[in-house]
Amino acid sequence: MNDEAREWTVLHFSQSNPTGEGQGDVAALLRHMANSLDDLGDVQVQDLTFSSAVTDGEDDLTMTVYYHREPRRR
Template sequence: MRDHQHMESWTIKHFSQANPEGAGQADLPALLRRVADSIENLGPVEVQDLVMHTEITADDDRPSLTVYYHGAED
């Protein structure tokens, strides 16, 4: 059994990103490129998790990605 009194605690950062609404909003490869660019712009980080959500709209599905990360020094 784990000793819950000695568990480490830390905060993770996150952001969510989607393609602009309208034509191309369902373009998953474009979204992945956008997210990759955003991660690169953060500098040295360690990504812990990626979660994809899909919003169902009248025109077309609109995927988004939430990226959970922490600084490489954290």
């Protein structure tokens, strides 16, 4: 198989703050995401995305992490 035809899979998960007061707290979402990444152990992060949806109250924030179960390159 040549390099152009090679396939690979990336794992991912998303997190949001709970609905209600504090839902739009970016720093809290970043802390939760950092804790979740620490819980995964030594993984190689491929990409991070951040999105915000306008609601009647605070913005609904979501982060998605795409990663491989390979150790980080150092």
